[in-house]
Amino acid sequence: MAVERASERLVxxxxxxxxxxxxxVSAVAASLGGRISRAELERELTELYxxxxxxxxxxxxxxxxxxxxxxxxxxxxxxxxxxxxxxxPTETAxxxxxxxxxxxxxxxxxxxxxxxxxxxxxxFDALGLFTIExxxxxxxxxxxxxxxxxxxxxxPVIKLWEGxxxxxxxxxxxxxxxxxxxxxxxxxxxxxxxxxxIIDITGVPAxxxxxxxxxxxTVVAARLMGAECTISGIRPQIAQTLVAxxxxxxxxxxxxxLADALRHVLQLGGARPVGGGER
Numbered sequence: 001m002a003v004e005r006a007s008e009r010l011v012x013x014x015x016x017x018x019x020x021x022x023x024x025v026s027a028v029a030a031s032l033g034g035r036i037s038r039a040e041l042e043r044e045l046t047e048l049y050x051x052x053x054x055x056x057x058x059x060x061x062x063x064x065x066x067x068x069x070x071x072x073x074x075x076x077x078x079x080x081x082x083x084x085x086x087x088x089p090t091e092t093a094x095x096x097x098x099x100x101x102x103x104x105x106x107x108x109x110x111x112x113x114x115x116x117x118x119x120x121x122x123x124f125d126a127l128g129l130f131t132i133e134x135x136x137x138x139x140x141x142x143x144x145x146x147x148x149x150x151x152x153x154x155x156p157v158i159k160l161w162e163g164x165x166x167x168x169x170x171x172x173x174x175x176x177x178x179x180x181x182x183x184x185x186x187x188x189x190x191x192x193x194x195x196x197x198i199i200d201i202t203g204v205p206a207x208x209x210x211x212x213x214x215x216x217x218t219v220v221a222a223r224l225m226g227a228e229c230t231i232s233g234i235r236p237q238i239a240q241t242l243v244a245x246x247x248x249x250x251x252x253x254x255x256x257x258l259a260d261a262l263r264h265v266l267q268l269g270g271a272r273p274v275g276g277g278e279r
Contacts, residue, residue: 020102021049027098032091044081045095048074061119063126075127079134083142092135093128100124157188164196164265165189166258170203178214182221189227196268197222198261202233212247219252230254232261 025041032041051070058067075096082092100121105114158166165188167181185197199215201207207215219229232255234242255261 020099021046023102024049024099027102028095031094031098032087035085035087044074044078048078049099061123063123063130071127072130075131076134079131080138083135083138089132089135093132096124096128096131157184159188159192159194160198160262162192163194164198165192165194166198166200168200168203168258171205173201173204173207173211173214175214178218182218185218186221186225189222189225195227196265197227197229198232198258198265199229200232200258200261201238202235202258204233207238207241209245209247212242212245212249216249216252228253230261230264232256232258 025038025045028045029036029038029041048071051074055063055065055068055071058065060067062068063071078095079092082095103117103120105117109117156168158168160166165185167185169181171177173181181199185199188194189197199218201215204211215231219231222229230253231249234254234256253261253264255264
């Protein structure tokens with residue numbers, strides 16, 4: 001049987017049996033364990049069901065056809081919603097494959113209906129894969145956004161006094177994180193009109209040549225903004241490592257502890273009472 005006739009026959013089957021849509025919703029609801037309301041499922045799947053009928057009538061069985069643009073858009077929306085709510089790829093794909101199960105031929109189905117169903121099964125397989133791909137893209141976006149948020153949270157800039165800010169670093173310092181530190185520090189220097197910055201690396205587990213270079217770049221960038229930086233948290237182990245690596249900080253002030261760095265800034269007279277002086 002030609003593909004065109006198969007799609008026509010399938011439209012007839014979909015529109016003839018009013019119970020198909022309800023059975024589809026029930027099957028999906030059972031697989032999701034009540035984590036989405038029945039009303040929400042009915043809205044999603046009714047829109048998808050109607051769009052599928054129209055696409056079958058206009059574009060045949062090719063899911064890449066322009067006639068399926070609304071179907072694809074609805075599947076992307078469904079996939080994104082499932083991903084944001086923590087559903088698995090399998091639970092997301094079931095929203096598509098369940099309709100194929102509902103329409104499965106019975107023992108008294110005609111040969112024409114069976115042939116049409118086989119064509120439908122291929123269509124739903126393709127749409128199911130499309131749904132999983134959309135789900136995967138959304139999960140990647142969510143993970144990337146969460147990583148950026150964690151990066152922001154792990155690099156705070158604290159205003160200690162008028163004219164003095166501090167950046168307490170915890171964890172590994174890599175290129176991406178250094179860029180965030182540099183941007184936030186420079187922005188804070190301008191916003192708070194600070195002349196001194198303390199970069200505390202007490203919480204950085206290890207300092208190698210790469211980390212040292214990242215710190216130097218941050219200090220140089222701050223100096224270009226007219227601020228002097230003090231690096232604190234230089235523990236004995238870190239000092240020995242830097243000497244062994246031949247890393248030199250030049251005229252950059254380094255201190256063993258944050259308290260030493262604070263004392264140094266106070267001795268320079270760079271700290272002003274909060275609220276004092278002109279901003």
